[in-house]
Amino acid sequence: MDASQAKQFIDAKWDAEIVPQLVEYIRIPNKSPMFDADWVANGHMDRAVALMEAWARAQDIPGMTLEVVRLEGRTPLIFIEVPAANGGRDDDCVLLYGHLDKQPEMTGWDAGKGPWEPVIEGDRLYGRGGADDGYALFGSLAAVMALQAQGAPHARCVVLVEACEESGSYDLPAYVDHLAARIGKPSLVVCLDSGCGNYDQLWCTTSLRGLAGGNLTVKVLSEGVHSGDASGIVPSSFRIIRQLLSRLEDEDTGRILVDGLHVEIPAERRAQAAKVAEVLGTEVYDKFPFLPGMTPMGDDLQELVLNRTWRPALSITGADGIPPLASAGNVLRPHTALKLSLRLPPTLDGKRGGELLQDVLLRDPPNGAEVSLHLEKASTGWNAPALVPWLEGAIDRASQEVFGKPAMYMGEGGTIPFMGMLGEKFPGAQFMITGVLGPHSNAHGPNEFLHIPMGKGVTACVARVIAEHHAASLRGETTGVAAVAGGSHHGEHGCC
Template identity: 60%
Template sequence: MASSFLAFATERFESEITPVLEEYIAIPAKSPHFEPAWAELGHIDRAVRLLDSWARSRPIAGLRTEVVTLPGRTPVLLLEIPAFGVPASADAVLLYGHLDKQPEMVGWDADLGPWKPVRRGDRLYGRGGADDGYAIFASLTAIEAVQASGGQHVRCVVLIEACEESGSYDLPHYVEHLLPRIGTPSLVVCLDSGAGDYERLWMTTSLRGLVAGTLTARVLDQGVHSGDASGVVPSSFRVLRQLLDRIEDAKTGRFLLPSFHTEVPPLRREQAGQAARLLGDTAWKRFPWAGGTQPMSDDPTTIALARTWTPMLSITGAEGLPAIGSAGNVLRPETALKLSVR
């Protein structure tokens, strides 16, 4: 049965889904946090219409689709599929995903780009395909496969939001608004995580949350000559270094705020060990290390726990720093850093 499901899904993705996924990748549907003018630009609405149109074409018994939009909020796509092969009941499965995207960022190969879908072998490159455009395709294809094989399923609800990369601040309003239609699911499937490899079916049991913000140190109203001001005006970068030292040990990388740490439950520690034994050193060798850089630990279990339970600070962006090629002898007025704490 599993092999027939895999064959069904593979055929659907190759013949019907990948072309639509490529269209989706080409839409710069950046999340509102990264594109405040999202409503005026209409890219999120374009992505919603594309996915809604594809969903409506699926041969799934009783499928109903609706684009729901609350005033001033990003839209959601709601799909409802009645029970199949079993009596109707209050039971339901909720399948979740999102269609908004991270920003372009840098580092793309010369022939790749965020809004340029490129197929290399069995991999499709471009922004949003894996995070999280595939979710609606995977959800409906799984349901379609069950029905096509003569299987059974309870009522299913698929909810695709457009604000996840901004912290899902619109989602609670939609859940409350749609609660009578969602019901009380006995199972929630969140299709927005990762997998250790392609040989097994993986389920995420532990995942760190995210706290993000911008830290700014401003020391002047405008830049001045460093030969005149350094030694008199403090460096805004040095001020930030001191502030960061309050929350992070610069030598070890340990996050210093106790409230971000928690005891790992024994079951989760055991699961991390099992995953580590399966993955071995691929858990860290898969990253594109530069030069002689080494992982913070070479113990697979420690690495597994670090990725799922250990708080860690990353600096994901900066402002106030000119490009090196245009950096003159100026003591800069301010430095701003984007902090991301997992």
Template identity: 70%
Template sequence: MDTSRLDRYVSDKWDEDLIPQLSEFIRIPAKSPMFDPDWEKNGYMDEAVRLMEGWARQQPIEGIQVEVVRLEGRTPVILIEVPAFNGGSDEDCVLLYGHLDKQPEVTGWDDDKGPWKPVLQDGKLYGRGSADDGYAIYSSLGAIMALQDQGVPHSRCVLLIESCEESGSYDLPAYVEHLSDRIGTPSLVVCLDSGCGNYEQLWCTTSLRGMAGGNLKVEVLTEGVHSGDASGIIPSSFRLLRQLLSRIEDEDSGRILIDALHAAIPDERLEQARQAAEVVGSAVYDKFPLVDGLRPVSDDPAELILNRTWRPALSITGVDGLPSLDSAGNVLRTHTAVKLSLRLPPTIDGKRAGELLEEALTRDTPNGCKVTLELEKAATGWNAPALAPWLGKALDEGSREFFGKPPVFMGEGGSIPFMGLLGGKFPRAQFLITGVLGPHSNAHGPNEFLHIDMVKKVTACVAKVLAGHHHASQNGETGR
């Protein structure tokens, strides 16, 4: 394989074809079902599917088959099958994953930008879904085309692009089962929906946290009453909510108080966190838009990396029952409700975590108040299997050839439910989980962007890994 030629091909493909296609995708408000319950009626999801499906069908890939699969009552998936090329194996295969559903708009976008407005500026493509995760289908097929451009062999490849990842991938298990014969038994899974610590080298995700969360509501009255009349007699729903949250979280340190939600951190992950900390340093926290004077919870970057990858943590991501400041009267309110987002260590069972959370919050309610917890998510995380020598070699060579630096291995704080599902279904498979969500890229927030140079190099590295997989398959090193 001519590395320089592959690099040029990928760069040109992005500049001439993929960036314009991704820009059109950004314009479509294809919000995930959790944020658009009427997604079917609104039609934006189908519009995004048609855009990607139509583009994929036009690509000069030998033997490509593109199909939109729809199970009744479920969000659609795009299934793309690419047969083995130039002597590659059709028995061995690679599964490449991405998603096309998006997070909601949120506020705070720069005046010249917006969630559904593609803006190319300073080497970045701004817009919702650019880096999370609209680029995945384009990068995956771009890597395959780069190999075929040179006649480099690869094994059979299957792309699966889902449309409810941001809602917890609740439809995906049904599709994986429905399509199991067509997917086969992959010996390599590639997921392009993860993060990176910088834009200077390849970042390989070694673990993902799970999640348990939902809506916690505390009720004290059936209608609001004068606070001067009732305060001191009727407990505030906000105060009682604080008491309940103190059962599960230490308000001084943020430590989760339910012991069963903590997990032992493997020695290998401890060492990888230390190595990653040497690379990113203070960027592990100063990449965020901190207010003046704010300090992170630790001065040790390695501890911060472990906090966001292997330790449970609670965030309150929404609130109900509180009027805005300009309309708040002297009223003792009927209720306070918050949305809980509890991140879990990779090896903690998500379903059990949800049960423990519910038990802690709903037993012996303070002052006999009415407490309800509606669990929305209970997903188990993922911890990568031991890295096969062939994959380690391909990752190292790819990062050095296209970035000029070695790869870095680090866990991620987010969740990709598909990985836990596949890890259980294909226990002998290797995993390349990587992505372009680096400093300030702001997935889920305002001014989300795709770093163009980074996505080009990641695409080239994926091509390198696909070529390495073929050689490993030929030599019986992929475990098949």
């Protein structure tokens, strides 16, 4: 593969077609089912699927087939198959993954911007979902087309784009089983739903945290009562829920107090965290929009990286039973409910994490309050096996060709349930997890943006790795021990 020629092709494809398509995609409020219970009736998901389907079908890719697969009662999935070309192997396979569902709106967008209002400022395309993860289908096919444009060989490629990743990918296992014969046994899986520590080089995800979360509710009364009359006699539901959370989290430090939710951090991951801290410096925390005078949870950069990638951490992402300030009367409220998001270490079993969370919060409720925890997610994280030599070399060459700098390796704080599932189903596959969610890109939050040059660069890197996968396949090096490479999210993309 001629790297310069591939990059010229990809840059032109992004400028002429992909960015305009992403602009239209951002306009569609196709929130994931967890955030839009009426997603079928609203039709936004189908609009997003139709947009991507139309663009993909219009591409000049000989032999490509595309199907929108719809299992009953589930979100749709786009399945694309591209046959091997220019001497590549059809009995080997590269699987490329992305998702098209989105997180909800979130408040706090700058004036003139919004989740469904695409805005281009310089190199940034603002709006919900462009980077997480609307670009994946376009980038995957552009990488393949860049190879075909110069007659470079590649193996058979399969593209899967799901529509419920932001809800935990609960539909995906059914689709992977349904399509198993058509997918085959991929020897390389490329996931484009991760991120990057900066926009200067290719970033490689070495681990992903798991997630246990759901709705914690405390009820104390059948209806609200006068706070002056009841306070001091009726326990506050807010105070009780605060007591319960103190069983789980040290409110002074944020450390999770349940020993079973911690794991031993491998020495290799500690060494990688030290390297990340050295390369990024204070960008480890400067990338977040801290208010003036606000400080991070410590000043040891390596420990902050490990906090984000290998330690459990609790976030409260929503509340119910609490009226807005403008309409809050002097009432002792009957209940308080909180949405909990507990990130789990990569090697902790998600089911076990959920059980521990339920045990610590539900046992012996204070004052006999009615306490319930509805678990919505209990996902296991993922820790990458060691890289095989051909993939490690391909990743570094790709980063040097495209960015002029070596690739970096870092764990991710978010969750991508797909990776653990694929790791189990295809134990012989190698993994390239990469993405475009870098500093200030703010996945899931206000002012989310796609860094367009990074999107182009990641696409070019994927093309290089697919090309080298062909060469490794001919040498018989693409089967055996699994491996991983890629970038780091929210993400809180989350993944999820």
